Amino acid sequence: MNNESKASSYRWIILVVSSLLIMFIFMTQIIWSLELGSPAVEEGDLQDAFGGIEYGSAILGISLVVLTQGIGNFFQGSLVHKLGFRKTFLLFMPLLIIPQFLIPFLPQLMNSLVLAWYACLTLRAIQGLGLVFAVLSPLVGCWFPLRERGLAQGLFMTAVALNTGVGALIVALLSEIGWGWEEKFLTLGVLLVIFSIGWLYLMKEPPMEERVKGAIKIRAESGEAKKKVYSLPSTWLVVWIISMNCWVIFGVVGNVAPYLADIGYAEPFQKSLALLSLSLAGVVATPLGGKLSDLLIGKKGLIGARTRSLIIGFSLATGLAILFPKIAPLGYSLALVSVFFVGFGGPWTSGTAWALPTDLDPRKAGKISGVALIVGQAVGALSIYLVARIASLPVEDPWGLAYLILGGVSVLGILPCILLKKAVV
Secondary structure (H helix, E strand, O other), X not given: OHHHHHHHHHHXXXXXXXXXXXXXXXXXXXXXXXOOOOOOOOOOXXXXXXXXXXXXXXXXXXXXXXXXXXXXXXXXXXXXXXXXXXXHHHHHHHHHHHHHHHHHHHHHXXXXXXXXXXXXXXXXXXXXXXXXXXXXXXXXXXXXXXXXXXXXXXHHHHHHHHHHHHHHHHHHHHHHOOOOHXXXXXXXXXXXXXXXXXXHHHOOOOOHHHHHHHHHHHHHHOOOOOXXXXXXXXXXXXXXXXXXXXXXXXXXXXXXXXXXXXXXXXXHHHHHHHHHHHHHHHHHHHHXXXXXXXXXXXXXXXXXXXXXXXXXXXXXXXXXXXXXXHHHHHOHHHHHHHHHHHOOHHHHHHHHHHHHXXXXXXXXXXXXXXXXXXXXXXXXXXXXXXXHHHHOOOOOOHHHHHHHHHHHHHHHHHHHHHHHHHHHO
């Protein structure tokens, strides 16, 4: 009983520590975004440092990380149950941290700013390999039982959403004291080192056998128990769901700050406050979506509960993305409100979507998460880049068109939810 009590307490400790770490890991993206200009205003400290890089090229610094994160997480997911969570973390995390300390010095170290820029993009691509989401997310899921897993993953993904607002505040504070993008990058690097050490000190390998029992029952009922994970229809339906989750979230987060700059809210404090509103949406929506999926298990069954919550989230994401550019230009207060709502639908699906790999099979959660990430991050990278490119088109309302496409594609997340319920239950 004493051991059970310790395990019960520990799962919340590892949730908190892993959540804090993932928040700072994803902050490497928002800091980059905040240091850029916009499609209409070709300026930004980071762009200037490399010789005036245009926005369409500078956004590659985000898209490349999103793309290579999928590759890195695929291998992390394949290795995590062979090497263990700790060793896999130690293998990949340096790929994120080391470039964080190198990038600020590239313009001074290299003779050509063009070469420095390509070196910067290369290091950003390497950083993506080190975003250890496929280590931290399955770890959290494996420490929690079925009826708490949706909430736990929701709280974990809340930290991912929170990175936007916290990162924006850190950037704003450092800007106030006169620090440039270089100091901001280095500050985040130090924080990553500190929280990585703390995580390594507190981390324990999860009790896999207890978590496998429920998942094996689910697989057995659908005839999937003995099949390889990549041959299962349910695996690819989860990949589809997570890809749509990435499409919504990255498309919104990667383009909100430039959009606000284009409609007249270009001051650092204005953008930071708006991104805080975006984070607040994630803080509210992510655990709500996950908790709802937990509460519905008794009535709808595990997969039925998860998919019901997901359908609600994707429906919200579709409608709110389309409405966003119609409301935001009406005034800064309305812009803050609309930013909150456009950031609500995607995070609603996050906790539930990322609970699914562990729900299906904790022993293969890393593999499912890995393949979901390699596809999902590619879709997310496409979303960021496509929205930015459409917003640069010489049409009457480029941002309206961009968000119409963003929202229209989001509705495709509903179909795999319907199919997954039929495939597994």
